[in-house]
Amino acid sequence: MRVVLVSCDLLPEGDGDEESLVAALVRDGVDVTWQPWGGPVDADLVVLRATWDYTEHLDEFLAWCATVPALANPLPVVRWNIDKSYMAELASRGVPVVPTAVVEPGQEPDFPDGEFVVKPAVGAGSRGAGRFTDHAAARAHLEAIGVKALVQPYQSSVDENGETALVFFAGEYSHSFHKGPMLAQGLGEAESGLYVEERLGSIEPSPRQVDLANQVLDVAAELLSLRRSDFLYARVDVVEGPDGAPLLLELELTEPSLGFRLTTGEAAERFSKAIQAAASGA
Ligand SMILES: Nc1ncnc2c1ncn2[C@@H]1O[C@H](COP(=O)(O)OP(=O)(O)O)[C@@H](O)[C@H]1O
Ligand SMILES: [Mg+2]
Incomplete structure (x- = not known):
């Protein structure tokens, strides 16, 4: 079984977070390689991971995605998720989101x-x-x-509590991590040119956060006429609203960091199994 993890020219093997995933796939006998997006690709499954420069090459990136035979997440999901106006769509379906x-x-x-x-x-x-x-x-x-x-x-809870990222594989909850506030007054500075450096840690989500994340995935799947298990990977970023209830800040179905370095090796194992099931068409 051959699996390609997709990166970009600036970070051909991602930022190192996926080392445990690659190790888990190799242990399971999968032929796994990194490849920057843009060229011809041939595999049983092609998983978008560290394609973080696509925002400057959007048309080219989407055109390339359309040439990929077995893309995860699939092209309709990527198209929908790349434009954060999905926040308004989710809100209109009753999902508690940061007002957008x-x-x-x-x-x-x-x-x-x-x-x-x-x-x-x-x-x-x-x-x-x-x-x-x-x-x-x-x-x-x-x-x-x-x-x-x-x-x-601006959700001022972010200054103290940051945001919680809940990660799902094939629609099933896997693990969570925590991100500190990213925006000082004014503009974020991206030193690497690709992303503003994040302050991350491990965290256990509250039951309310898990409920919200589940609702987000169910509604997103419905909007896209998919099953939520069709989302090979998903990250639901939630913050605390003014009344303390969790609100969706972002749903990441394109190229989210999944925080493997911040959790136990089991998360990488789970993702490896989900990748193999998807690659074998299960
Ligand atoms: N409404 C908001 N309130 C507080 N912080 C925000 C808000 N929107 C964005 N941020 C901060 O900016 C960061 C980036 O915004 P986000 O919507 O997650 O976009 P992306 O991660 O795709 O660049 C967040 O991680 C958060 O720290
Ligand atoms: Mg974000």
Whole structure:
């Protein structure tokens, strides 16, 4: 069985987080290799992992995805998930999300009171995301990025509690990790050019967070006319809302870091098994 993990030219073998996954696949006898996206690829399953430069090459990336025979997650999932306006769709289906307004280029935004975040609808690694109170500065930022953007009230719980990432394989909960706040006042600085360095740790989610993550996956699967087990991997990032209840900040179905370094080896084992089941068409 041959499996390709997809990366990008800047990080051909990812950022090292997946070493335990590769080891688990090799132990299970899988022929696994890393390959940057863009070239011809041939495998039983091609798993998007560290493709973090795609936001600057979106059309090219999606065109390449369309040429890949057995892509995980599949192209319709990637297309839908790459544009964070899915937040509004999930909200309209009753999912508790961080309140999200979608602003088209040139459109006059209606900013929330107090502190708020402006971020590109297609973005990763906190690039282009900024935290504002001043409307003129936020307008200037929207103009500077010049693309569809999301505007959200800043969730101040993030300053103290950060966010919790809940990871699922083939629709089943696996493990969680914790991320510190990413946005200082103003703009995030991406030193690596790919992502703002994250402060991460291990965490146990609350039952309410797990319930929310399950709801998010169920509704997303319904919207896409899929079973949630069709999501080979999924990461649900939740924060605490103003009343303490969890809110969705982001659903990552394209190229999320899965935090293998932050949890036990069992997570990599679980992902290895899910990959093999998907690769064998089970
Ligand atoms: N509404 C918000 N309130 C508080 N922090 C936010 C908000 N939106 C984004 N952030 C911060 O910015 C980071 C990046 O935003 P996110 O929506 O997760 O996009 P991505 O991870 O795809 O770049 C988050 O990890 C979080 O720290
Ligand atoms: Mg994020």
